[in-house]
Amino acid sequence: MIHFVGAGSGAKDLITVRGQRLLGEADIIIYAGSLVNPELLDEKKEGCEVFNSAKMTLEEVLTVMEEGDQKGCEIVRLHTGDPCVYGAIREQMDALDEKGIVYDYCPGVSSFCGAASALNLEYTLPDISQSVVITRMAGRTPVPEKESIESFAAHQATMVIFLSTGMLEELSRRLVAGGYQENTPAAIVYKATWADEEKYVCTVGSLAQTAREHGITKTALIIVGDVILPQQYRRSDLYHPEFTTEFREGRSQEASERERTK
Structure with a gap:
């Protein structure tokens, strides 16, 4: 076997x-x-x-x-x-x-899960992003044209970009061309969960500069999206007292208040 x-x-x-x-x-x-x-x-x-x-x-x-x-x-x-x-x-x-x-x-x-743990990050925050795009830049090996960085950036979803640390100037340019603002939060996670892990929060526009400042040229993941530094997000419905699930009957806000004050 x-x-x-x-x-x-x-x-x-x-x-x-x-x-x-x-x-x-x-x-x-x-x-x-x-x-x-x-x-x-x-x-x-x-x-x-x-x-x-x-x-x-x-x-x-x-x-x-x-x-x-x-x-x-x-x-x-x-x-x-x-x-x-x-x-x-x-x-x-x-x-x-x-x-x-x-x-x-x-x-x-996967290392994209390890990178999230390094940043204490949730990729799928309500009203911020409910999708994660895992992709890479075209380098010595191509990427299908329909899967360009620009086409994915247009969705404004969370992006996790593998195998692209040596092309960060171009990556930033293409992310902006696709629809992200230069000040969109981004992060570089080097060797996620290894003993020598490094992590840096920056912006789409400063990805290349951040990597140069810290000598990172490979073995890193790039994360892009507002989930990195969320300003506001809606709490999960799953644990909301008014939300009914298979296991719990939702209660009105008034009923919840009465229960807490008993």
């Missing part, structure tokens, strides 16, 4: 309980060495073979998987965060399907 496992957002103890167990049982671990916290390898058992996929091609990764599977090994393919976000797992799974090799998938804590 091959297990695709999300390593979590960075901190060793943010891997799931299931993921930790699978690591400890693995005969072979193939991990994304450029991004995964190497302390997670402390979980491996004696005799486990470890491969750093940062130095491997897809074909080399698949060869290790196939040869290990033929030997009856338990194999963990350890990806950063949650593999479903920029994990390049579909191409691996398709190749395993062609070879008839069985696999499963253990989710992890």
Whole structure:
């Protein structure tokens, strides 16, 4: 069996309980060495073979998987965060399907969740934003034209932008072209939940300057939107005393006042 496992957002103890167990049982671990916290390898058992996929091609990764599977090994393919976000797992799974090799998938804590925790942030505040756009700038690898930064910025939703720290001048320009104001709150979170995490709140217009001042050139997430510094937002209906749910009957404001004064 091959297990695709999300390593979590960075901190060793943010891997799931299931993921930790699978690591400890693995005969072979193939991990994304450029991004995964190497302390997670402390979980491996004696005799486990470890491969750093940062130095491997897809074909080399698949060869290790196939040869290990033929030997009856338990194999963990350890990806950063949650593999479903920029994990390049579909191409691996398709190749395993062609070879008839069985696999499963253990989710992890994505770095965009880790970045929110670093800032004590809620991405979806009532009347501010109820949507989160996860995207990246086009660089050495393209982005579909229909998914341009400008088109997403036009929605004024919360944006979490991966893999774009080296292009912040252009990112700011395109965010403004799409509809954000230069003074729209923004944040840079470097290595969210790692021991050397850094976080800086700024504006759309000062993203590049903020990164330069702190020497941040990679391994950071960019967050954009009014949820970062909300001026006003509406409280959640779910816990409002007048809101009826499956589990609780809503009460009028007068009834609630009478209940509190008893």
